[in-house]
Amino acid sequence: MKLNRITLPAVVVVTVALVLALWGFTAFAGDADPGGSGDPLVTQSYVDxxxxxxxxxxKAGQVLKGKAGTELLVRxxxxxxxxxxxxxxxxxxAGVDIAANDKVALNHLLIIPREDGRGIKAIDFAVVMYRGGASIQ
Structure with missing residues (x-):
């Protein structure tokens, strides 16, 4: 009989502890899906x-100047x-540095190292893909 008096309260205590632990995990885990709008891994502005x-x-004569880290591809x-x-x-x-006024090869990845006015100038109509900050003048 003594065994039942000890076992029943122990089972109740363990059960209550498990319920509280599960409740705590779900309460503090957040209700948003990981990667969703409520819990983004990165912000939309960062992606953009x-x-x-x-x-x-x-157009011919226009200059695209990049900020530090901007990637460029002349397509x-x-x-x-x-x-x-x-x-x-x-x-x-190509693994080289392209000097001022040198022609940019098509489909080569260029990286602007610093925000000091570096960029590319279109000789004739050019289509350029870029990622990062840039301004067109």
Whole structure:
């Protein structure tokens, strides 16, 4: 009989502890789906700014200047490098730096290292894909 008096309260205590633990996990875990709008892994503005490629149609003479870290790809047309710093723009596809006024090869990935006015200038109509901050003048 003594065994039943000890066993029943122990079972009740363990059951209550489990219920409280499960309630605590669900209460503090959040009600939003991971990656959903209530619990985003990244913000939409971050995706728009740094992840998605944008397309720019440049007319002859227009200059696309990138911010630090901006990636560029000339898809069609002709463009040359604009660089007042004298350091060039890294062409990571070819593994070289492209100096000012040198022609940019089509479909080569360029990365703007600093926000110091570097970019590309369209010689004729050019289609450029870019990711990151940029301005067209």
């Amino acid at each position: 700014q740094y992840v998605q490629w944008k397309v720019a149609d440049l 069609r047309g002709q463009a040359v490098v604009v660089d007042s710093s004298g350091n060039g723009i890294p062409d990571v596809t």
